[in-house]
Amino acid sequence: DAGVIQSPRHEVTEMGQEVTLRCKPISGHNSLFWYRQTMMRGLELLIYFNNNVPIDDSGMPEDRFSAKMPNASFSTLKIQPSEPRDSAVYFCASSFGMSNYGYTFGSGTRLTVV
Amino acid sequence: TQLLEQSPQFLSIQEGENLTVYCNSSSVFSSLQWYRQEPGEGPVLLVTVVTGGEVKKLKRLTFQFGDARKDSSLHITAAQPGDTGLYLCAGIYNQGGKLIFGQGTELSVKP
Numbered sequence: 001d002a003g004v005i006q007s008p009r010h011e012v013t014e015m016g017q018e019v020t021l022r023c024k025p026i027s028g029h030n031s032l033f034w035y036r037q038t039m040m041r042g043l044e045l046l047i048y049f050n051n052n053v054p055i056d057d058s059g060m061p062e063d064r065f066s067a068k069m070p071n072a073s074f075s076t077l078k079i080q081p082s083e084p085r086d087s088a089v090y091f092c093a094s095s096f097g098m099s100n101y102g103y104t105f106g107s108g109t110r111l112t113v114v
Numbered sequence: 115t116q117l118l119e120q121s122p123q124f125l126s127i128q129e130g131e132n133l134t135v136y137c138n139s140s141s142v143f144s145s146l147q148w149y150r151q152e153p154g155e156g157p158v159l160l161v162t163v164v165t166g167g168e169v170k171k172l173k174r175l176t177f178q179f180g181d182a183r184k185d186s187s188l189h190i191t192a193a194q195p196g197d198t199g200l201y202l203c204a205g206i207y208n209q210g211g212k213l214i215f216g217q218g219t220e221l222s223v224k225p
């Protein structure tokens with residue numbers, strides 16, 4: 001298995017632009033998570049899905065952030081409009097259920113908003 | 115707000131030394147996981163502990179879950195430069211709940 005695949009690996013964009021981050025979870029995993037990592041706040045859970053349904057989006061910073069999971073093999077995290085304070089590494093992770101067996105993380109998307 | 119505190123935040127040691135990293139919470143964990151993250155990559159799962167008092171070993175790494183399931187430790191024996199990385203503990207507070215991460219311990223092992 002190729003693992004959790006995220007794209008792009010790096011994204012540099014200007015303030016005010018729309019940014020879309022993409023994630024392909026591991027086949028067979030039915031839970032998907034979006035995390036954001038910064039030096040100041042560490043790894044923060046933004047939103048998670050179970051069987052393609054959003055379960056908890058309480059970590060989404062504000063209305064500028066939205067996430068979708070149209071099918072079991074694809075999810076997007078969109079920021080519109082982007083701001084410099086959104087600069088961070090965004091990780092997608094998947095697991096089988098809300099698992100005690102651990103999450104598998106992608107390699108992340110490093111977002112820089114200038 | 116559930117909070118997971120890790121200590122120390124930074125640790126720089128010489129090759130061959132032993133070290134312990136701690137993870138504490140005021141709440142009871144349903145389960146706790148330890149991850150290791152290298153620069154430019156996502157966290158990679160090392161171990162999951164579920165039962166209070168549980169001890170798991172992974173080569174030179176020993177993981178312990180507190181009896182009350184509120185704390186955990188990671189002990190590395192005879193550290194090597196390849197152990198360098200960010201060590202993260204993460205807990206699930208309710209069965210089926212979300213995984214919350216500590217701030218991490220940045221370990222540097224110098225040859």
